[in-house]
Amino acid sequence: MKKQMITKTIRRIYIAKLIPAFLFLIFIGYLLYQYPFKDILFPTRLHSVNALLSVDKSNQEFIEVTVPTLYYTGYDDVKNSKRIGSYYYTFLDDTCVFFLLSNKADRPQDTELSNITLKAKQLKDTSRVNELREYLATDLLWTKEALTKISYDYLISEPDAFYMQGYFLLAFIVLTGCYSIVTVISSIFFMIAPFYSPFCKFMAPGNKRMALNIAEFEYSSNRFFHCNKTTITPNYIIELYTYKVDVIPLEQIIWIFKHSTISRFNGISYHLVIYTTYGKLKIKNKQKFEADSVLAYLNDCPLPILIGYSKENEKQAKEMIKNRKLYWVNRLKEG
Numbered sequence: 038m039k040k041q042m043i044t045k046t047i048r049r050i051y052i053a054k055l056i057p058a059f060l061f062l063i064f065i066g067y068l069l070y071q072y073p074f075k076d077i078l079f080p081t082r083l084h085s086v087n088a089l090l091s092v093d094k095s096n097q098e099f100i101e102v103t104v105p106t107l108y109y110t111g112y113d114d115v116k117n118s119k120r121i122g123s124y125y126y127t128f129l130d131d132t133c134v135f136f137l138l139s140n141k142a143d144r145p146q147d148t149e150l151s152n153i154t155l156k157a158k159q160l161k162d163t164s165r166v167n168e169l170r171e172y173l174a175t176d177l178l179w180t181k182e183a184l185t186k187i188s189y190d191y192l193i194s195e196p197d198a199f200y201m202q203g204y205f206l207l208a209f210i211v212l213t214g215c216y217s218i219v220t221v222i223s224s225i226f227f228m229i230a231p232f233y234s235p236f237c238k239f240m241a242p243g244n245k246r247m248a249l250n251i252a253e254f255e256y257s258s259n260r261f262f263h264c265n266k267t268t269i270t271p272n273y274i275i276e277l278y279t280y281k282v283d284v285i286p287l288e289q290i291i292w293i294f295k296h297s298t299i300s301r302f303n304g305i306s307y308h309l310v311i312y313t314t315y316g317k318l319k320i321k322n323k324q325k326f327e328a329d330s331v332l333a334y335l336n337d338c339p340l341p342i343l344i345g346y347s348k349e350n351e352k353q354a355k356e357m358i359k360n361r362k363l364y365w366v367n368r369l370k371e372g
Contacts, residue, residue: 041253043275046282047231053280055224058217065214073098074207077200080156087129089159089193099158099198107136107150112172114165114196122196124169125150133188135169139195158198159191166192239285239313252284262334264327267320269334274311276320283320287340289313291361292354294346295328312354314361 080099083089089102107125114121114137123146125136138155140146167181170188174181227234232249240248255270256277262269266278274290276283292312296319299305307328309320323331336344343350343357 040257042277043249043253043256043282043284044231046277046279047234047236048228050236050280050282051224051228051234054220055228058220058224062214062217062221065210065217068206068210072203072206074203077198077203078207080198086127089134089191090129090132090189097159099156100193101154101156102193103152103154104136104150105152107138107153109146109148109150110135110169110173111176112169122194129189131187133184135166135189135192137165137192137194137196139199155193155195156198157193157195160194160197161191163190166190236282237284239283239289239315239318241286241289241314248286249284262331264330265324267323267327267331269331274331283318285311285313285318287338287342289315289361290335290340290342291357292343292350293332293335294344294350295332296346312358314358 076097076099080101081097083100083102086102086104089100104127107127110124110126112124114124120140122137122139125138126133127136128134136155136157138150138153166188170181170184173179174184177184230246231237232240232245237245237249252270252273252275255273256268256275259270260268261271266276268275268277269287272287274283274285274287290311290313294310296308296310297305298308305325306321307323307325309323309328309331311318311320332344335342341357343354
């Protein structure tokens, strides 16, 4: 005779939840390691703008710096007919450094800006920088090669530091990561203590370990009724599938009735709706003879269970649920 089938099923369910959640946490860890979220949220603070020329680009791609003076180049960055920002420049130790500033309502587009603090990304953007050099060289009656010799290879871009996709990705990682952590912890806990799992939530407060042991014993050796996946023992209704289990104490059942639904693809399907002291449960996708057999058996049991749907049963069930809850609250208070 098989032993502890209910416990094994509960543990199988949580192993199936644990493995993908754990693998997803590994994937999230990889994303956090590869993607510079920390640098985006907390860019490196440069105490002097001159540090731009010596900063390590690989480790300090995102920076925060205050620039004493910036001069407008006369050119803007435009995408899809929309102005994204404006190009400015300044000189650091005879080196021309180009900046791309975002359009901000509190920042005037002047030919000269003073003491501008910005969070930016250092870009090895040769296409935009080269294009800007060509235009400026023409304006200054210089050659592009001459301007290239005295200018910084990197573009200090403020718009590129605000990476919307990155923030969405971070939010996704945080939310799914928290969910995965909760799933991992709860799965391990319910594998260790299956009697505290949601599958045993309809058991009365008290020694749930003992209650589950009794359900295991009755399921394996003392079945009063069995039809497909539904088993009724002296004290429980037990629904046992490969990855689903319900354990409902008979003494907690107040009202049970058959409910049918019609689907275009599945035709008529029947469900058993069970109201207990601790909530409502729907056992789905039963054959008509299964649902009728369960109701017929319970109707013959000497238990105060309301069988079948009617307005009168619904009214009585609500009153019985209220009284049962008061009974168990008082019983818990008494110890």
